[in-house]
Each structure stands twice: as C-alpha cells, then as structure tokens.
Amino acid sequence: MNLKKIAAERAAEYIKDGMKVGLGTGSTAYFAICRLGERVRDGLQIQAVATSEASDKLAREWGIPIIPFDQIGRLDITIDGADEVDPDFNLIKGGGGALLREKIVAANSDKLIIVADGSKAVQQLGQFPLPVEVVPFASEWTFQALENLGCRPKWRMNGDERYLTDNGNLIADCQMEAIENAAELNVKLNMLPGVVDNGLFVDMADTVILAKDDGSIDERHRS
Numbered sequence: 739m740n741l742k743k744i745a746a747e748r749a750a751e752y753i754k755d756g757m758k759v760g761l762g763t764g765s766t767a768y769f770a771i772c773r774l775g776e777r778v779r780d781g782l783q784i785q786a787v788a789t790s791e792a793s794d795k796l797a798r799e800w801g802i803p804i805i806p807f808d809q810i811g812r813l814d815i816t817i818d819g820a821d822e823v824d825p826d827f828n829l830i831k832g833g834g835g836a837l838l839r840e841k842i843v844a845a846n847s848d849k850l851i852i853v854a855d856g857s858k859a860v861q862q863l864g865q866f867p868l869p870v871e872v873v874p875f876a877s878e879w880t881f882q883a884l885e886n887l888g889c890r891p892k893w894r895m896n897g898d899e900r901y902l903t904d905n906g907n908l909i910a911d912c913q914m915e916a917i918e919n920a921a922e923l924n925v926k927l928n929m930l931p932g933v934v935d936n937g938l939f940v941d942m943a944d945t946v947i948l949a950k951d952d953g954s955i956d957e958r959h960r961s
C-alpha cells in the first residue's frame with residue numbers, strides 16, 4: 739500500500755476544470771502531479787505552475803500546461819507535501835530543498851492542501867531538521883548567526899559539494915529538536931541578513947490529508 743499515493747490522489751480530486759494549480763515538490767507531490775497528468779489526458783483543463791525544476795519537468799512530461807508566473811495570476815489550489823505537520827497546521831517543509839519556491843507559490847494560492855503519510859504528523863515541530871535557505875555570499879557569517887540563535891545548523895551536502903537549491907542558494911539544516919514558538923522563530927530566522935527564507939510554514943496550510951497505515955484517510959480542514 740502506497741500511503742503517499744493515497745493521500746496525493748485524494749488531494750487531486752479537489753482540482754476542477756478551469757482551476758489554476760500550484761504543483762508541489764517531493765515524493766508525495768509527485769503522485770499528485772501524476773494523477774493530475776492522467777486527468778489532463780482525460781480532458782481536465784487546468785493551468786499550473788511548479789515549485790521546482792523537477793516538478794516542472796514532470797508536469798510537462800504529462801502534458802500539464804505550465805504557465806509563466808507573470809501570466810497566471812493568483813492560484814486556486816496548491817498541493818504540496820511536508821516533512822512535519824503539527825496539530826495547528828504549522829509545517830516544516832524543505833526536505834527536498836524547494837522551500838523558497840514552495841512558500842512563494844503557497845502564499846499566492848487561495849488554498850494550500852498538504853499531502854503526506856501519517857508519519858509526518860507530530861505534536862511539536864522540530865524533530866525534522868529545519869531547512870534554512872542561505873545566500874552563498876559570506877555564508878559562513880550567516881551560518882554563525884544561525885549558531886548564535888541556537889539553531890545548530892549543518893550545511894546540506896551533495897556528495898563532497900554543498901547542496902545548491904534551484905535558486906543557487908545553500909541550505910543549512912537546523913537541528914532544533916523542539917520548536918516552542920514556530921511563528922516567532924520564523925520571523926527571527928528571516929530577519930537574519932543572508933537568510934532568504936526558512937522551512938517553517940506558519941498559518942499557511944488550509945487542508946491536511948494524511949494517509950494512515952491502514953490506508954484510511956485523515957483529512958482535516960483549518961477553520
């Protein structure tokens with residue numbers, strides 16, 4: 739049983755003819771894009787933007803129309819994955835390195851649907867290392883500032899090289915253990931010069947669709 743596929747395909751049912759759709763990134767969002775691709779082949783008419791080069795490529799392979807950002811306007815729905823989801827619908831994202839584009843796309847969507855297997859649900863965010871996107875310029879100073887905040891950063895690596903995002907930036911993965919106040923930390927991190935954005939998505943998700951071990955779906959809507 740593929741729990742990611744179950745959750746992603748449920749989310750794809752929300753997409754209707756004429757909608758403008760944001761396509762997330764990662765192994766769960768992958769299944770949503772594939773399902774939408776099948777539906778497009780069956781005649782569904784949508785316009786889409788993608789949150790990463792990988793998702794853009796996948797969507798184009800399926801024949802999903804990808805529209806330039808300056809021509810699509812506000813999106814109806816974005817479907818994306820997450821690394822952690824707390825009971826207040828706050829998220830950690832960016833395990834796949836696409837957090838900046840994901841946050842921009844989510845912020846320009848009327849509705850953000852998060853899809854995941856049940857293991858992503860947590861009582862408190864922070865066990866998953868929080869990704870922080872950092873510009874390469876003077877990055878050791880930014881790294882030091884993250885250390886000073888108590889974030890315990892570690893550069894994400896790609897083999898022997900530092901990992902680079904689609905935007906040409908670095909990722910510092912911060913082992914926080916437990917994040918007491920996600921809203922406050924989100925602001926503190928983004929105020930550091932050199933930080934582009936971080937993987938905390940506070941008050942952004944509207945619906946969370948989790949597939950449980952037995953294949954049933956736990957679907958929650960933020961009021």
Ligand SMILES: O=C(CO)[C@H](O)[C@H](O)COP(=O)(O)O
Binds near residue numbers: 764766820830834837
């Ligand atoms: O934020 C993301 C990419 O930047 C992903 O949505 C997140 O890492 C979850 O990925 P997966 O569905 O592969 O577990």
